Amino acid sequence: MYDLLRAHILKRVNLTDEEFARCTTFFVPRKLRKNQFLLREGEVCTSLAFVVKGCLRCYSVDDNGEEHIVQFAIEDWWISDPYSALTREPSEYTIDALEDSELLLLEKSAEQRLLQEIPKFERLFRLLLENRFVANQRRIAATLSTSAEERYLSFLRSYPAIAQRVPQSQIASYLGITPQSLSRIRKGLSEKG
Amino acid sequence: MYDLLRAHILKRVNLTDEEFARCTTFFVPRKLRKNQFLLREGEVCTSLAFVVKGCLRCYSVDDNGEEHIVQFAIEDWWISDPYSALTREPSEYTIDALEDSELLLLEKSAEQRLLQEIPKFERLFRLLLENRFVANQRRIAATLSTSAEERYLSFLRSYPAIAQRVPQSQIASYLGITPQSLSRIRKGLSEKG
DNA sequence: CGATTTTTTGAATCATATCAACGTACGTGG
DNA sequence: CCACGTACGTTGATATGATTCAAAAAATCG
Numbered sequence: 001m002y003d004l005l006r007a008h009i010l011k012r013v014n015l016t017d018e019e020f021a022r023c024t025t026f027f028v029p030r031k032l033r034k035n036q037f038l039l040r041e042g043e044v045c046t047s048l049a050f051v052v053k054g055c056l057r058c059y060s061v062d063d064n065g066e067e068h069i070v071q072f073a074i075e076d077w078w079i080s081d082p083y084s085a086l087t088r089e090p091s092e093y094t095i096d097a098l099e100d101s102e103l104l105l106l107e108k109s110a111e112q113r114l115l116q117e118i119p120k121f122e123r124l125f126r127l128l129l130e131n132r133f134v135a136n137q138r139r140i141a142a143t144l145s146t147s148a149e150e151r152y153l154s155f156l157r158s159y160p161a162i163a164q165r166v167p168q169s170q171i172a173s174y175l176g177i178t179p180q181s182l183s184r185i186r187k188g189l190s191e192k193g
Numbered sequence: 194m195y196d197l198l199r200a201h202i203l204k205r206v207n208l209t210d211e212e213f214a215r216c217t218t219f220f221v222p223r224k225l226r227k228n229q230f231l232l233r234e235g236e237v238c239t240s241l242a243f244v245v246k247g248c249l250r251c252y253s254v255d256d257n258g259e260e261h262i263v264q265f266a267i268e269d270w271w272i273s274d275p276y277s278a279l280t281r282e283p284s285e286y287t288i289d290a291l292e293d294s295e296l297l298l299l300e301k302s303a304e305q306r307l308l309q310e311i312p313k314f315e316r317l318f319r320l321l322l323e324n325r326f327v328a329n330q331r332r333i334a335a336t337l338s339t340s341a342e343e344r345y346l347s348f349l350r351s352y353p354a355i356a357q358r359v360p361q362s363q364i365a366s367y368l369g370i371t372p373q374s375l376s377r378i379r380k381g382l383s384e385k386g
Numbered sequence: 387c388g389a390t391t392t393t394t395t396g397a398a399t400c401a402t403a404t405c406a407a408c409g410t411a412c413g414t415g416g
Numbered sequence: 417c418c419a420c421g422t423a424c425g426t427t428g429a430t431a432t433g434a435t436t437c438a439a440a441a442a443a444t445c446g
Contacts, residue, residue, distance in 0.1 A: 060334045060338075062334075062338040062339070066338060068334050068337040068338045070330055070333055070334060082323055082326060082327075083323055083324075083326070083327040083330075086320070086323050092331075092334075122315060125319075126318075126319060126322070127279070129319070129322055129323065129326060130275055130276055130279050130322065131276075132326060133275060133276070133322060133325060133326045133329065134275075134276040136326065136329040136330060136333060137263055137276070137329060138285075139333055140263055140329060140332055140333060140336070141253045141255075141261050141263060141285075143333070143336050143337070143369065144261040144336075144366075144369035145253075145255040145259060145261045145369075146255070147433080148433080148434075149433095167391090167392065167393090168392075168393070169391095169392065169393080173337075176336065176337035176338075177434070177435090178434075178435060178436080179392080179393070179394095180393085180394080180395085180434090180435075180436085181433085181434055181435075182393095183393060183394055183395080184394085184395085184434090186393095186394095187394080187395090340401075340402095341401080341402070342401095360423085360424065360425090361424075361425070362423095362424070362425080370402070370403085371402075371403060371404080372424080372425070372426095373402090373403080373404085373425090373426080373427085374401085374402055374403070375425095376425060376426055376427080377402090377426085377427085379425095379426095380426080380427090
């Protein structure tokens, strides 16, 4: 259960075995069935989730009731609404499971104690946030400058593991196009070769 | 020169006068003429800039040579490429001045010493990063779900001060549309009332 | 297997881009 | 102080890419 987390952390900061053992005590395992919610729009996000198994999505719902996916998370990724978690304001996002999933949850209060006990985690969490920030910045630049087809190809390159397992309609939502358009783009690509 | 910075920081974390006085020693004033660069694509970003006066932009250049603005920064804002600063990888972005500007620069090395001397700044910088993260996430959701006209109106609401002072073509670049389209959108809006 | 969801396809429509030309404002040097 | 050049903004005509609505085909699940 904790092996993936250990490897994940050790790739980013140095921890002794003893430190890692202490760190695990702050996480709470949680299973989520497909379609179950981790966070509902309007709730305050109180935890940071590390995905051990499965696949989740984070999305907003617009005035027309359409879902717009801002992030997927599979094994070895984190998911949460960091803004809601920090400010304790209700989240604008919903997080749910696209597959049966296993998570390790770090509650806000546990996070604070963890940071006090092992300050190295400050650096880890800052790294994680920076990475997410960069990913978003790249995505903005891509959305502004490239066609839907290019964005789809870029998505396939960046996240092949996700592309294989989530429904096409979910990828369309992530790319900001309709499922019909994605279908046509794929058709066009397969005709080219 | 430092009044704006003081007010900015005190709004977010508690600092004694003595702490603030020490903090200022880590910043270096820098003036930038209109069109001068703070960071060029391919350079490593080594500083975090607080804008005391003026207006800057951060943008990427795509394969067709088109600029895509990911951020503006006016008085009381910060600007940098946090990813490049953290990883020391060359930046994909260019930062330059849209007006004659005055900055307070916090170099990477100074930042580290500042964080050691006054750990409260850990929280400040994390807050700043979270805010930028959220702004980006909102922008992604908006780009995915709303028309150019809606995004323009939302930009006017969110950043009236910027809308007033930067050329329309720069706003178009930020919104991900052509200057011609923005012109037509504005025409449409003025005809409505 | 049947039921439901997901994907594909077609036709009409809409939003934005593109190319090209013209208008306007501003600042600099003569 | 005016004239000129350069940036910026507007407008028109046309092209393109993506959407919408509707329906059929394919895949998935109990």
